[in-house]
Amino acid sequence: MGFLKRAFLYVTKKRGKSILLFIILLVMATFVLTGLSIEKAAQIAQVNLRYALGxxxxxxxxxxxxxxxxxxxxxxxxxxxxxxxxxxxxxxxxxxxxxxxxxxxxxxxxxxxxxxxxxxxxxxxxxxxxxxxxxxxxxxxxxxxxxxxxxxxxxxxxxxxxxxxxxxxxxxxxxxxxxxxxxxxxxxxxxxxxxxxxxxxxxxxxxxxxxxxxxxxxxxxxxxxxxxxxxxxxxxxxxxxxxxxxxxxxxxxxxxxxxxxxxxxxxxxxxxxxxxxxxxxNKTYLAAAAPLEKSQTLITSFLLLIVLVSAVVLSLILTMWSKSRIHETGVLLSIGFGKASIIGQYLAEVLLIAAIAFGLSFFSGSLIAGRIGNSLLQLQYTREQSIQEPDEGENGVQVSRKGDMDPDVVISDNGNGGKPIPNKDFPEPLSVSVGLDSMVKLYLIGFAIIVFSVGVSSAAVMRLKPGEILAKMS
Structure with missing residues (x-):
């Protein structure tokens, strides 16, 4: 029996564990997808802002x-x-x-x-x-x-x-x-x-x-x-x-x-x-872009934190479950299955559940990302629209001066009157949504977390020799 078939049978038989793992992966995927979507929206907002302000x-x-x-x-x-x-x-x-x-x-x-x-x-x-x-x-x-x-x-x-x-x-x-x-x-x-x-x-x-x-x-x-x-x-x-x-x-x-x-x-x-x-x-652009850059830094940090926490939590849970499967591991080893085949089964079990959980996270991620992201970006745009460029005075002036007394001073400024306050057309606040590229990134990040977690959780058991495993079984 191949490890894929064994993985499918285990997932369908152990429904309690499968449902619990599904919920954990769904929550993890939702937060990762939310972070990815908001990060993408913030990047688009920065690009739009640059072209809007010039x-x-x-x-x-x-x-x-x-x-x-x-x-x-x-x-x-x-x-x-x-x-x-x-x-x-x-x-x-x-x-x-x-x-x-x-x-x-x-x-x-x-x-x-x-x-x-x-x-x-x-x-x-x-x-x-x-x-x-x-x-x-x-x-x-x-x-x-x-x-x-x-x-x-x-x-x-x-x-x-x-x-x-x-x-x-x-x-x-x-x-x-x-x-x-x-x-x-x-x-x-x-x-x-x-x-x-x-x-x-x-x-x-x-x-x-x-x-x-x-x-x-x-x-x-x-x-x-x-x-x-x-x-x-x-x-x-x-x-x-x-x-x-x-x-x-x-x-x-x-x-x-x-x-x-x-x-x-x-x-x-x-x-x-x-x-x-x-x-x-480019003072106007720098002043308006600063809040978005800070937000993007915060979002990126939030995303990295989610990935780290997800990897730690998933590794701990799978480690506890792997210790409860020492008997199963020993039996598989005793009948001739290699360690690679056993680890492949464990990995396939989690990936089967993750594939479904990640797909369903599209809906939960869209809901949360839309609410949180739109509020965040609209807050930033409100600040951008309130920014006005200060009067910079004269640069490169041409002067005609009558003596040194103020009533006789005639100053020709730089040609734009101390720079009138710009009235740029700001782009409309972005609608944060989950795109195909975010889903692809989610699967790549999620599968990487799973591979890491399964590897960590299986290491404690897989490094034991068959005799040591049988001793633990008894």
């Missing part, structure tokens, strides 16, 4: 003495302005976009200009010479601009400034109403040297959420007074500088690969990196 890096001109193209101009009154002969041009942008993993870019330059409009007053007073001045933001297109993409500003009428730019403008609805303007009307921007640039209004925006940095400000810093236009107008509107951007933000697909992308980019010899600084920003 990451970005910013290229700005290096306004320091280390930049050989840095220039500083001072007039007779002590007023000065700084600029660079190598701004971030479209040619530089195209070279950067050749790097794998970069999804989009948002370029911006800006200048403080006079306008023929009556501006909306700010809460901080300014000198008379600045009362009709506004920031003109020269962009690669407003649709992908950080102010609009983040939800700080929203286009409510007309169209965006196209990627190709042009002599067009998008202004706030409040500013348009104050001056009786609408789509199709024109406005003018006056440069420091007195030259004028005419722009056609093609869109109106409204301020959806006011960042703290824009609440108590002077008139030219108010978001309602910002004028967005194309880079073509920049060539006519910025004095003392070559046509280009003061800041370009590049968004990457996977923030986890941000450092690798930067390293690859720095190897591009076609870009003179002496003229630029690269600043990375």
């Amino acid at each position: 990451g970005e890096f910013e290229i700005v001109p290096d306004y320091s003495e280390s930049n050989p193209y840095y220039k500083r101009l001072t007039d007779d009154e002590g007023n000065f302005s700084i600029y660079t002969e190598r701004p971030v041009t479209q040619e530089i942008i195209d070279k950067v976009m050749e790097t794998d993993g970069i999804k989009s870019y948002d370029g911006m330059a800006q200048s403080l200009v006079s306008t023929n409009l009556e501006v909306i007053p700010g809460t901080v007073p300014v000198k008379d010479k600045y009362r009709d001045m506004v920031y003109s933001r020269f962009v690669t297109g407003t649709e992908n601009n950080s102010f609009f993409r983040s939800g700080t500003l929203k286009l409510i009428e007309g169209s965006h400034v196209p990627e190709g730019g042009g002599q067009v403008a998008v202004i706030s609805k409040d500013l348009a109403e104050k001056n009786g303007l609408g789509i199709g009307d024109s406005l003018s921007l006056t440069r420091e040297d007195g030259g004028k640039t005419e722009l056609k209004i093609i869109g109106l925006f409204e301020v959806v959420k006011q960042a703290q940095a824009y609440i108590n400000v002077n008139s030219f810093d108010k978001l309602e007074n910002q004028i967005f236009t194309g880079i073509q107008a920049c060539q006519d509107g910025l004095p003392h500088s070559l046509p280009g951007f003061q800041s370009v933000i590049f968004e990457v697909n996977d923030p986890a690969q941000l450092d690798d992308i930067i390293s690859q980019l720095k190897e591009n010899d076609a870009i003179d990196w002496r003229a630029y600084k690269v600043e990375t920003d």
Whole structure:
């Protein structure tokens, strides 16, 4: 009689032990399957989170003495302005976009200009010479601009400034109403040297959420007074500088690969990196991913603990049962069955029961994993959705300074206004379920535990000689 047949007969005959072993294996499998399913869901959540949040890096001109193209101009009154002969041009942008993993870019330059409009007053007073001045933001297109993409500003009428730019403008609805303007009307921007640039209004925006940095400000810093236009107008509107951007933000697909992308980019010899600084920003992703990473570590530890406890418990139970089967073992040895055949029978007995228990654990595991896992991941997503990126201030600024007194300081920030709070679309909370891959892992882990436990439990008896076994029988 083969060991498989003996195993089947033993399992069907010893129903009490078989049922008890079935329950133990079912509980073990349920917890292992729950851990595997939640771990998989957490991994998927991390991947989705990375692609939902993204990451970005910013290229700005290096306004320091280390930049050989840095220039500083001072007039007779002590007023000065700084600029660079190598701004971030479209040619530089195209070279950067050749790097794998970069999804989009948002370029911006800006200048403080006079306008023929009556501006909306700010809460901080300014000198008379600045009362009709506004920031003109020269962009690669407003649709992908950080102010609009983040939800700080929203286009409510007309169209965006196209990627190709042009002599067009998008202004706030409040500013348009104050001056009786609408789509199709024109406005003018006056440069420091007195030259004028005419722009056609093609869109109106409204301020959806006011960042703290824009609440108590002077008139030219108010978001309602910002004028967005194309880079073509920049060539006519910025004095003392070559046509280009003061800041370009590049968004990457996977923030986890941000450092690798930067390293690859720095190897591009076609870009003179002496003229630029690269600043990375994946704080939002890191802050949001931290809870999920902690959860995954906890889940993995929980899974390892389950496997260890299951192996110990199963080994103890099988060891006790093997001692009660010394008589059976002695009889089998006496009639010519080898130790390998006997161990094979013991192993087959447990595997027969485990095959059924593991299969039924699909239902119990799905129920428990669904309840525990969904609650866990929804808790993490609630925390993620509450995360907001802090205001980082200015990087790579272009400055026009009148003396050293605050009322006369005009600072042009890095082109994204201290980085508006992102308004990323978070993926929906995942539904934790048991998949085929989790079942396969369960059978592999479960069978490994069983082989280990049967080996440990049988060792005490199998290392005895037949004479010693017969002596124990008597």
